[in-house]
Amino acid sequence: MRPFRLYEPTTINETVATLSELGDDGKLYAGGTELLLAMKTGLLQYDGLVNVKTVPELEGVSYSNGTLTIGARATHSTVEHSADVLAHAPLIASVEHRVANVRVRNVGTVVGNLCFAEPHSDPGALLLLYEAEVDIASPSGTRSVSVEQLVVGPYETSLAGDELVTRVRVPLLPNGMRGAYLKFGYHHRPTLGVGAAVSVTDGKFLDVRLTLGSAPPKPTRMRDAEAVLRGAAVDDPAVAIEAGRIAAEGCDAIDDLHGSAEYKRHLVQVFVQRALAEAVERGVK
């Protein structure tokens, strides 16, 4: 790996100012589990890395008023074991528990995962289920976007070079809504992730959110599939099959090391049904 300089700012302002100064030659550095791998292979090269882990403001996970906040420094392990997450959104803790392996979870951050925008990832599809948003700081101020808008494609976000994601805000699922997230794959990284959140009244789907990750180029909300479910009978298997079919058709899968596009679309079909069934079952319990 080519030598680089490591900057260790202690405030958000200093961080974005350093980033801005470095321009294309600099990059933010959190756990490094993506960045350093890419730099070791020579795929990416930077003269300066700006460490977010030295900025106290970016630390931690907290909860207030129906919203979980995940700071930019929070690792997968921090989220997995956070008392707030376990109490208010145990689904997030259980998904985080199955991200990568314990070594990666102990250093890799949720925000770093989102910002690298590697399609084969869990947090994107999971956080879409919660309609989560990120707060962004730059030398010219702050702004917020949804996770859906943050990730625009493989390895591509809507962030400018001098922007820093300071935190993810995760509103809890509305009352009565229950979520499930299923992942599939035999590589280190997931081949497919499907999120489903449903509320049910009188045996019918009242509200539904369906999200898809890893198979499509970016985490995706499957609104067409959601539409056929709303108002439909929960125990009608044909509806879930139809939702799965629509999701599969709408999934922009590609052939890669994880499998053919055809197989991935088949998996989408299978796992949309399974995730829906699991979400419904959780609602019943």
Added chain:
Amino acid sequence: MTQQEFNTVGQSVRRIDSYDKISGRAVYSVDVVVPGMAYAKLVPSPLPHALIKSIDASKARALPGVYAVLTAAELVNMETHYGSDKKDRPIVAMNKVRFQGEPVAAVAAVDLATAEAAAELVEVEYEALSAASDLTSALLPDAEPIHDSNYCHEYGYEWGDVDAAFAGCDRIFEDTFLFPMVYHYAMEPHTCVVSYEHDRIRTWTSAQHPFLVRAELARIFGMQLDQVQVVVPYVGGGYGSKSYTKIEPLVAALSREAGRPVRLAQSVEESMKTVRRHAARATIRTGVMNDGTFVARECLSYVDTGGYTDNGVRVTERISDRIVGPYIFDNVRVKSYGIYTNSTPAGSFRSIGGPQASWACESQTDIIAEALGIDPIQLRLKNLAKKGDEVRRGKRPLEGDLAPKLQMVLDKFGWDNYVREDPSPTVKRGIGFACNVTNSGASPTSTSLVRFHADGSSTVYIGTTEIGQGSRSVMAQIAAEELRIPLASIKVIGSDTDAVPYDRSTGSSRSTTLMGLAVHDAAVDVREQLLEIAAKHFETFADQIEAADGKATFKGESMTFGALVREMFGGSGGELMGRGYVTQNHASGRLTQDPVFWEVSIGAAEVEVDEDTGTVKLLRYVSASDPGKAINPKQVEGQDEGAAMQAIGHSMFEEMLFEDGQFLNPNLVDYRVPTFEDLPGEFETVLIEFGDGPGPYGSKGVGEGGIVCVAPAIANAIFNATGVRLRELPLTPERVWRAIEKSKQ
């Protein structure tokens, strides 16, 4: 000798290297620092097949801190090529590159960052040639030849009247099976430090076969064996990937060029471009009678040896030796070819040709059983070789009956009482079985030296490489047993060719059997000398004296071994030396035939298949290890389970993927090796100890057997669960799903 008489043999004593390894004191090649040492970086070819038009290293050489750049132009006054059977590998690419990642040049610099920067400055101009990175494309008539032709080696044998036998049998089965290219993934990548000096070469390297590396370096640089020193510190796993000679000649040539010691520590990614296992395509034709009697077998195999031969000659031979299976056929015709392709060269890998052969023959055994309506176990038992049978005509007969060994595995598994319970209509369970015997490739050439000190302790010298298999502990146990001293009084000195006597290699499951005999004999030699001294002291005959617990005793009077040594030298010091020579003509008479022993492999699996996704879960696996006598039972189990676990990789998901010569998954994120999550739900090893091996105490080798039968056992279980037969590894969910979908049509 009955079992009760053993002291440490047969006990799972704690490994003698455990403190070193747990405390971090253990030295590996990467820890070696030689004063003045430079750091090396390779310049790999980005193209899989190309002519080298020119190399311009001037910018790299001009970079401050660079000591030397090695290219083909510098390979003068030396042999330029190396290789175990065929010397077809240039030390750095000459005129042509044959696989992606082949070193075209190498840089030595003051530090790694400088070496890396300089490597990028080496300008190479290529003329691309069309690349063939699989058997099919390399065998096309118009394929661009990689060497003089794309055929590396040819092998075969025949007995009986094969054509007449096929004509006379009731049914003929023909099936083709594919086995993928896989990587060993030893945790320690290849690492080597060489100091080339005008009158000697000193080498520290992660090599399994230090004496073969020594011979190769001596030949290349025109030195005598005594001028070349090869030290092998602890090795972080080998599995064959560090067999023979790998990066040592390149590092030595670079050191000569730089005029100082040089270290090359490869990354995993670089090691994946250094060596791999042979992919294979095997077609088996089997003629049988309706009652299940095996009559004739014909096999045609191709193994993909990549850009260079490496161990391709032996692998081509071994797949043919192992593909007939553990059965008796009166008519056999077997042929195999080693083929060059534009991919990482393929070398030794735990049981060369064994898993490829068994994948084919043991899958087909179940295909035949199904077609004839015979129980697969009964079909095997009907045709199984017995003690004294020549499974391969002209080779060593089997040393023991196989049927009782199979039965031990079936009993442990609960095969006969298996009740299938499918969790759901689309999630199905099933069981599968496979077995084989493999001819160990071990050559009986080992020597050992045992020094016995004046305080009753002893130092044992062995050329066996400690690659994690626990050889040092086992050798210490054998020495302690024969010297009649406690294990704690033994120190084992490992591979340093300047210090330890010759051992051919560490591989082919050979060390306990062959080096074990050498250590045994050397220790007995010392004991006999001690008894002679004691006989003089007590004024009696040696056979009147009892040697036990570090003492010689005669008529109730004892003298410690240390005192005997001191008495002989007439002072406070001195030492005895014992030697052990293992050759074909070893006094035991058990090493005259080839192979030295047959390694037994047996496996039974239970799987659960999710038909909606194609996911296969390995619920249970029972493996057998047949050490004859387990000198350290826990280590035997470790070898067996480690081997089976490694096989789960090539069975379920491991595969090096190449497209037009481009290596698509050259790292451990994209290339999936098994982890603890992939352990079978229940995982057991049955130890078979019938004392029927040629090694000390009736022992024989076990390092490889566990890897041989996993894939066919799993595929047979998948068939049992779903009715779907898979003929291509690995059994990825997509492949299984596709096969299930196809069967529905």
